[in-house]
Amino acid sequence: MPTISVIVPAYNAEKTILETITSVQQQTFSDFELIVINDGSTDRTLELLNTVNDSRLKVLSYPNGGVSIARNRGISHATGEFIAVLDADDLWSTDKLELQLAALQQHPEAGVAYSWAYYMDEQGTSSQPSEPVYFQGNVYAQLLVNDFVVSCSNCLIRRKAVESVGDFDKEVAGAADWDYWLRLALNWPFVVVPKHQVYYRISSESMQSNVEFMERCNLRVIEKGFQSAPPEMQSLKNHSLANTYRYSAHLYLTRVATTDAAKVAIQKLWMAIRLYPSILRESWTRNLLLKALVIRLISPKWGFQLLQFISKMRESRNTKVQNSAP
Secondary structure (H helix, E strand, O other): OOOEEEEEEEOOOOOOHHHHHHHHHOOOOOOEEEEEEEEOOOOOHHHHHOOOOOOOEEEEEEOOOOHHHHHHHHHHHOOOOEEEEOOOOOEEOOOHHHHHHHHHHHOOOOOEEEEEEEEEOOOOOOEEEOOOOOOOEOOHHHHHHOOOOOOOOOOEEEHHHHHHHOOOOHHHHHHHHHHHHHHHHOOOOEEEEEEEEEEEEOOOOOHHHOHHHHHHHHHHHHHHHHHHOOHHHHHHHHHHHHHHHHHHHHHHHHHHOOHHHHHHHHHHHHHHHHHOHHHHHOHHHHHHHHHHHHHHHOOHHHHHHHHHHHHHHHHHHHHHHHHHOO
């Protein structure tokens, strides 16, 4: 039996599936099985998968059930001691499995290893690193406040941990990974690999484009998470809700990007500030407020151009400061 089972749910993924498969094939750790669940694709996904010549690859086709059900179907076929899920448009660095497996072997009490992610554009031509976090051990409180794991493509999970929490919840499909990490964190320590290893593609076709749906899923996950949380963590709920409303504002400004969306974003930010006033101290909150106000007062087109100009001026100033440092 292979050491690791890699699960790839794929629905109409013809644009990215071969690149994703290649990023698995190029792993420095090679003792894995690769299970692709073709989730009722109507494009060339299955045709392209059939061109891959690799004995480790298994392609299983089902009627479309959605990403959570596809992940669950893949896990049900997994035989490895460790399990990793990779979305069909995301990528891994070549040492992702090797380093995460080593971390779990060094910490036999841990159930989950995670790394840091890059936010990659739709074309895969540019990426922005996520903020490094170092949470380890019992991370439930940190996860309640914010999904620092970033992507469902991130973690390597011990099979015993997977078996202890059951399926991905299809009822919160827009935030099923966050819900899954929370359920794991209730009983299993996490360990971090302090390296950016996951390329998380920001796609206009992803569920993140449906902002209200994402928000409803996030709010449901928060409710579930705090129902399971001990009394001493209940005070974190307003902070968690505020982060969710701020994230919705971010999606309105970046995915919808209209004058009306900027108005809604301001409302979401105001909700966040009322719930957790300290969120205004964070630069991301202030930058979102500035962006929303500029778009509302000017126009999306000129507002974005002005903000890009301000951003370039800041980058230029920071570069000059760094270059002038002794």
